[in-house]
Structures are given as C-alpha cells and as structure tokens.
Amino acid sequence: MPKSLISIRDFSKDEILHVLEIAKEFEQNHEQNFLAGKVIACLFFEPSTRTRLSFEAAVNRLGARVIGFPDSRNTSVSKGETLEDTIKIVSNYVDMIVMRHPVEGAAAIAAGVSPVPVVNAGDGSNQHPTQTLLDMYSILQTQGTLDGLTINMVGDLKYGRTVHSLSEAMSDFDSHFVFTAPDELKMPQKYLDLLDRKHIPYEQTSSIEDHLNDCDILYMTRVQQERFPCKEDYDRVKDIYELTASMLGGVKKNMKILHPLPRVTEIATDVDSTPYAYYFEQARNGMYIRMAVISYLLGYR
Ligand code: CP
Secondary structure (H helix, E strand, O other): OOOOOOOOOHHOOOHHHHHHHHHHHHHOOOOEEEEEEEEEEEEEEEOOOOOHHHHHHHHOOOEEEEEEEEOOHOHHHHHHOOOHHHHHHHHHOOEEEEEOOOOOOHHHHHHOOOOEEEEEEOOOOOHHHHHHHHHHHHHHHOOOOOOOOEEEEHHHHHHHHHHHHHHHHHHHOOEEEEEOHHHHHOOOOHHHHHHHHHOOEEEOOOOOOOOOHHHOOEEEEOOHHOOOOHHHHHHHOOOOEOOOOOOHHHHOOOEEEEEEOOOOOOOOOHOOOOOEHHHHHHHHHHHHHHHHHHHOOOOOO
16 A cells, blocks of 8 residues: 555654655745656545645646546536545546545545555545644744644634644644633544643633633634534534734734634634734645645655
C-alpha cells in the first residue's frame, strides 16, 4: 500500500515538520514543474471552495494535471456505483487521489482499495488533515514557533473536523488548549481523552470572553449546519458566537485569529481589517501546504 494521508496521525511529528519546511520552500517559489506527466484526481463528493481549488492550483503549479469532479451527481455514483468501485476505477488513471466525502471513514475505505496514495480532503465530521497542516503552517508563520502556545478553539467543536485534527496534532507541541463551545457542541470526549493521556492541559468554557485575552491563537469555527440531525437543533446554536472588532481591545499583541472558512456570522467583517485577522492569509497558505503534501507523498521531497 502506498503512503496515504487519511488522519493527521498518519504523519509523525518529524514528517509534519518536514512538510511545513517544504511548504516554506514553495511559498518562496511556487512556480515548479517537477511533476510534469503526473495526473492527480480531485474527487469532491461534498461542496468545497478552498480545499478543492487550492489542491487544483497546487497540482497545476507543480506541473501535473488534474482530473475529477466537484459534485458526484454527474458520475456513476448516481447509478449506484460504490465508493470502492469508483476508487478502483479512478486509480487506474491517476498517480494520486484527493477526496472529500460526507461520510466519516470514507477516506480510509478509499485508501484500503487504492493502489495510489489517497489524501483525505475532509471526511464527514472526522478529519481534515491538510487543513491541519495549513493551520500549523499559519501558526508557525505568525508566532515563530509551534511550542508552548495557548490555542482557544471556539464554536462547533463537536462536528468541526478541523478542530479534531488540529488538537491531535498540536498536542505534540506543549500546547495549552481552551475549548469554547455551548454544551451541545462540546469537543468530543475521545479527543479530550487523548489530551488526558498525554497530560496536556485544557479548559472548557461556553463564554467567548473567558479566554479572549490570554490566548495566542483564537481558532474560530462555523456551526456546521450540514451535520445537524434537524434544523431546530441548528437554529438553537447557529448564532451563539459573534466576534467583533470591539471585543479585541485587551488581546495579546501576538494573537492571531484563524478560521478554516467559510464563515457565516461568527466573525464580523469589521474584524478583517484588524491586525489580528489572519484567515485570508491562512487560506492562501493552503496552496503551499498542498503542494508540499503532494510532493512528499509522491516521493519528490
Ligand atoms: N476550509 C475548508 O475546508 O474550506 P472549503 O470547504 O471551502 O474547502
């Protein structure tokens, strides 16, 4: 089986640091051509703007070509073809598969039948490992270190796959976590258990004010409407937090606001012009990270 990236745990700490180094190289020079002749599939069974387009841009900037779909309704999935069969077929044509799917565990199923590397571009509320790598790259770029930081994750910590992957990865870097969420959207116990096993300190609160002024990274997230069992449950919590510029008067000077995006109402647009907003640069970093992941998994770095 080729090496795939399904969970952030598929990369060791050293591999993560290596990928961040490669991304730095590509940020400095993102016109590369060493994957000419390679073909990479981007299969998106669930909507995406950043992940799909930054992967496609990364493939193009590396000199490879991309095939795939942004919506599976026009594929033979609509005739009842299974995910396993779809992956077996597509893997005949390409050197790597990037896949987003609404079902938790779908990327692992794909990797289990694929003779080419599979990269998980998000599987349900489970994991989004390339988002984690670009989040870590953004933390490193803004803080100058990954070690010893206080990371305050705010919003939908139950369904938000990006906070699951990121808390796992940052637990190797002497982090202190704050989990800010209403009871309905708290961090799942399995991620808290992991932190407990590693003796990583964390606090839980439902008030965004509690740790606004003592965190280095404020990681805002959208309430994931598409994962809720019913609209009434979503409506109860959808506007639970709204960060505005007027709330940032006492924050640490180095503090940066990250958000995997898209945002809805959780960050007011008046925050965008403050020195703390970093979410648009964060999204740009995704292209360098995805160039790095592709190059590493194909054995070119
Ligand atoms: N952050 C992220 O995964 O965004 P998209 O859903 O637009 O890909």
